[in-house]
Structure formats: structure tokens, C-alpha cells
Amino acid sequence: MNTLSYKTVSANKNTIDKQWVLVDAENQTVGRFASEIAKILRGKTKPSFTPHVDCGDNVIIINAEKVRFTGNKLTEKEYVRHTGYPGGQRTSTPEKLIQTDPTLILEYAIHRMLPKTKLGNKLKRNLFIYTGTEHPHQAQQPKKINLSN
Secondary structure (H helix, E strand, O other), X not given: OOOOOOOOOOOOOOOOOOOEEXXXXXXXXXXXXXXXXXXXXXXXXXXXXXXOOOOOOEEEEEOHHHOEOOOOHHHHOOEEEEOOOOOOEEEEOHHHHHHHOOHHHHHHHHHOOOOOOHHHHHHHOOEEEOOOOOOOOXXXXXXXXXXXX
16 A cells, blocks of 8 residues: 555644534433443544544533433442541442432543543543533533434
């Protein structure tokens, strides 16, 4: 193959096209939904994907409290965290998290599917999760997309 006939294009922060995307989480299965959102945040759905650049879109998720779990995960799944103090391990179930802060369920699921690097920390800032249908990002004119199971 003639290597002079094509050129590999590497995206950078000046050449990427970031857009705003609105996604409804109502009746979506948590893990499947989170993996699709992680792909959009990372930019893997674009033909100009470059692994070391933030080329993903900004994602707004509404109706975060209406996600669903399959099987007995609502009561048996455990989220473990540590306070940093001796004996500070704390556990919580999705059932408890829905009552206190329903956005944390999707936040945990999506953030744990992103890279654990500086790039991953930048990508986390492109995610906005809200309960209900209202969000403060109308000025960005987000494009509504449908992610059905």
C-alpha cells in the first residue's frame, strides 16, 4: 500500500468539535446506559477519536432518579467508600442512594467507566446529571438523542 496516499489525522483541542447532548435516563438500565454515556464522553462515537485528547461531547442527563436495576441489584448491590480514617469503611445500597441523592448512582457508574488519569478527570467535568426534566443548560441548545436498550 502506498503510505503517501493517506495521512493519519490526530485531533487536538483546536480541531475537535464539541457539542452538547441531552439524554433522558427514564427506564434505562444503569450499566448499559452508563457505558453508552461513557463512550460519548470519551469521544469514541466520533470518527476523529484520539485517545489522548478530550474529544467527547458535553452530556446532560435528565430524570436520573428513574433509572432501573435488573434482578435484585436494587437491594443487594453495595457501593463501598472509605472516609480516610481508621475503621471508616462505609457501604450503601442503590435503594438508600435513591432516597438521599439519586444522581450519585449514575455518577458512580459513569465515572468508574472512564480512565483513571488526568484525562479522565477532565472528561468528568463534561457530565451534568439532574433529577427531573429541568436543567440550566438551555442556552447551549443541546441536541436530544435517544439511547434505547
